[in-house]
Amino acid sequence: MKLVEAEAVGPVEGEEAVVTPPRPPHRRVSVSLIFTLTVLIGTVVAIFLVFPARGDTVLAAAIQQHRQSTEPWDLANPSPAETRAWAYGVVGAGAPLPSLEAPVQIIGVRRVELLDRPAAVVRLRVGDDPMTYVVQSSQGQGQKPAHSDRDDGDLHAIAWQSGDFVAAAVGQAATRDRWLKLVR
Numbered sequence: 001m002k003l004v005e006a007e008a009v010g011p012v013e014g015e016e017a018v019v020t021p022p023r024p025p026h027r028r029v030s031v032s033l034i035f036t037l038t039v040l041i042g043t044v045v046a047i048f049l050v051f052p053a054r055g056d057t058v059l060a061a062a063i064q065q066h067r068q069s070t071e072p073w074d075l076a077n078p079s080p081a082e083t084r085a086w087a088y089g090v091v092g093a094g095a096p097l098p099s100l101e102a103p104v105q106i107i108g109v110r111r112v113e114l115l116d117r118p119a120a121v122v123r124l125r126v127g128d129d130p131m132t133y134v135v136q137s138s139q140g141q142g143q144k145p146a147h148s149d150r151d152d153g154d155l156h157a158i159a160w161q162s163g164d165f166v167a168a169a170v171g172q173a174a175t176r177d178r179w180l181k182l183v184r
Contacts, residue, residue, distance in 0.1 A: 056148055056150070056159065057114055057115055058114060058119065058134055058135075058136055058159055058166045058167070058168045059148055059150060059157055059158075059159035059168045061112065061114050061119065061134055061168070062121075062132055062133070062134040062157055062159070062168035062169065062170045063150070063152050063155060063157050063170050065110075065112065065121045065123075065132050065134060065170075066130070066131075066132035066155060066157075066170040066171075067155075069123075069130075071110060072110075073107075073108030073109060073110050073123075074086070074108075074109055074110050074111055075108060075109045076107070076108045077105075077106065077107065077108065078106055078108070078109060079106075080100035080101065080106065083097065083100055083106055083109055083122060084097060084100075086109050086120070087109070087120045087122070087135065090111050090118050090119075090120040091118060091119065091120050091135055091136060091137050091165065092137055092164075094163065094164070094165070095120065095135050095137075095165055096135060096162040096163070096165055096167055097122065097133070097135070098122070098124065098131075098133050098169065098182040098183045099181075099182045099183075100124075103126070103127065104124050104125070104126055104182060105124065105125040106122065106123075106124055107123040107124060107125055107130065108122075108123050109121065109122050109123070110123075112134075114134075114136055117136060117137065118136070118137075119134055119135065119136035120134065120135050120136070121133070121134050122134075122135075124179075124182070126171070126175070126178055126179045126182065127175070127178060129171060129172045129175045129178070129179065130171070131169060131170065131171040131179045131182070132169070132170045132171070133167065133168070133169050133170075133183065134167065134168045134169075135165055135166070135167040135168075136165065136166050136167075137164060137165055137166075138161065138164055138165055138166045139164050147159070147160045147161070148160075151173060154172060154173055154174070155170055155171070155172065155173060156170070156171065156172070156173035156176045157169065157170040158180070158183075167183070169182075169183045
């Protein structure tokens with residue numbers, strides 16, 4: 001049996017047909033495999049470049065907000081009741097807040113956007129040390145971290161899942177026992 005190329009120009013009258021051997025089966029498979037791997041790897045890389053990782057977003061934002069003390073507050077020195085009402089308006093009902101009773105002083109509250117969703121930032125003073133608390137609704141997020149800790153220089157940060165919310169707290173590593181009591 002002889003195969004004839006379909007795209008080849010046919011023989012002129014009186015000439016013999018040009019016959020080419022068929023492509024080896026392993027070459028067809030390897031080209032298909034290379035094409036499939038290229039598409040698959042390209043898709044995975046594109047997903048990681050386009051969509052940010054959500055795992056520790058609130059934790060990273062809490063550390064950043066703790067270090068940025070120059071941004072203006074939505075409310076400066078609010079009362080505990082004003083802070084709860086403000087957090088209800090920003091992230092919704094049932095948002096877990098730290099203990100806001102004495103000897104805690106509320107420095108200010110601010111609304112920020114994390115992954116195109118609102119989050120509440122609460123800055124507290126526990127004794128002489130500042131503490132930053134960030135809470136965001138986790139509904140619709142794919143990854144919900146159960147608990148994570150991070151040390152960042154002289155700061156200690158923790159994040160956890162609480163119902164439909166993700167919360168994070170940041171403060172001085174040396175005094176973490178004092179401010180951790182407020183969020184647990």
